[in-house]
Amino acid sequence: MTPASDLMDSHVSVNGVRIAYTLAGRGKPLLFLHGWMCNRQFWNKQVEFFSQNHQILTIDFRGQGGSDVPGGGYTVEQLAEDVFTVMKKLAIDRTVVIGHSMGGMVAQEFGKNYAQKVSGLVLVTTIAADLEDRLISKRIEKNSAALGFQKAFLKYFYGWFAPATERGIVEWVRKEMLKTPEKVGLDLVRAYSRFDLRAYLPNFRMPCLVIGARADVSAVPVESQMLAELIPGSRLIMIEKCGHFPMLEKPEEFDNLLIEFLSTHNL
Numbered sequence: 001m002t003p004a005s006d007l008m009d010s011h012v013s014v015n016g017v018r019i020a021y022t023l024a025g026r027g028k029p030l031l032f033l034h035g036w037m038c039n040r041q042f043w044n045k046q047v048e049f050f051s052q053n054h055q056i057l058t059i060d061f062r063g064q065g066g067s068d069v070p071g072g073g074y075t076v077e078q079l080a081e082d083v084f085t086v087m088k089k090l091a092i093d094r095t096v097v098i099g100h101s102m103g104g105m106v107a108q109e110f111g112k113n114y115a116q117k118v119s120g121l122v123l124v125t126t127i128a129a130d131l132e133d134r135l136i137s138k139r140i141e142k143n144s145a146a147l148g149f150q151k152a153f154l155k156y157f158y159g160w161f162a163p164a165t166e167r168g169i170v171e172w173v174r175k176e177m178l179k180t181p182e183k184v185g186l187d188l189v190r191a192y193s194r195f196d197l198r199a200y201l202p203n204f205r206m207p208c209l210v211i212g213a214r215a216d217v218s219a220v221p222v223e224s225q226m227l228a229e230l231i232p233g234s235r236l237i238m239i240e241k242c243g244h245f246p247m248l249e250k251p252e253e254f255d256n257l258l259i260e261f262l263s264t265h266n267l
Contacts, residue, residue: 020066025051035101039065063184074187096120129196201230208234
């Protein structure tokens with residue numbers, strides 16, 4: 001367990017927007033980026049485990065978790081710039097970037113714009129381009145006008161999880177996601193609705209691991225396969241009987257995959 005003295009929760013200012021973060025442990029850096037309407041607490045198990053041998057940075061994207069809720073800036077490009085500024089202010093030069101879902105989109109954008117800052121890349125149940133509009137967040141946004149945001153959210157929310165997922169985990173995720181302001185959620189999904197980095201990914205040269213999930217009906221398995229095919233030298237692993245949140249649904253398996261990746265590439 002991470003000693004309290006090795007864990008710091010604080011904020012940094014990014015163009016007047018306070019971004020909340022947790023910094024824990026010592027060693028080679030790992031940066032964890034959360035998904036749509038989520039927050040840095042989604043990585044708590046990984047913070048506790050990996051901070052024994054690494055310096056861990058988790059952040060709340062603007063509008064989510066403990067960060068400020070500005071009137072705008074809810075684009076993948078701005079979130080990647082926010083990440084860069086946080087790293088700069090914390091004097092973190094290079095890091096392995098682990099991005100889940102929307103955080104995986106931000107991780108790709110960060111890798112495109114700040115490749116020199118990325119020692120390794122782990123993309124978790126995310127996409128290069130959602131060509132068939134399967135993302136659950138898109139379904140929620142599309143139905144919000146007719147149903148209202150809350151009803152649309154609850155209509156599709158449970159589809160993110162494999163049937164056998166522990167109920168307590170599912171309900172915790174639901175409560176945490178609904179803490180994000182409705183406008184922030186809608187602005188984000190509208191901004192990334194046409195996200196497409198397929199033309200840039202073949203230029204990536206950092207070590208890369210793509211983690212998909214067989215039971216994910218949002219970032220479906222074929223999307224993980226596409227990512228792995230586009231990024232030279234990347235490795236694809238599919239977690240069985242798992243939905244969209246492998247770090248919560250299958251934490252031990254997820255952590256072991258990350259350990260193997262870090263060890264293989266001396267990261």
